[in-house]
Amino acid sequence: MIEREELSINEALQYLKEGEILVSLTNDAAFKLVENKVNIYGKNYKASLEIKEFVQAYKDLSFYLYVDAQESVSLEKDKEYYSWIRSNKG
Structure with missing residues (x-):
């Protein structure tokens, strides 16, 4: 799942730097920082750039935060919701 907020x-x-994964819809790629290098994962390629090179090459691109769909679902909230529904049925 992709967050809708565009990032500079x-x-x-x-x-x-916080360990998040980013995506760019412009060039259909994902970005992750690994050992002080930005790994770029495209459909048919993988590249690794130093941070300075990454900033220079991608400074005009729009980025979006990638959120794992598993993480966005709260099992605890689901349990609360369904227990509330069950208790209010009768």
């Missing part, structure tokens, strides 16, 4: 290169870099 500086915001993107901060999220990468």
Whole structure:
């Protein structure tokens, strides 16, 4: 799942440093920081750039935060909801 908020290169870099995965819809790629290098995963390619190179090459691109669909579902909230529904049926 992709967050809808568009990120600048500086915001993107901060999220990468926090361990997040970013995507770009413009060039259909995902980005992850690994050992101080930005790994770029495209449909038919993989590349790794130093942070300075990444900023220079992708400074005009729009980024979006990737959120794992599994993480966005709260099992605890689901349990609360369904127990509330069951208790209010009768």
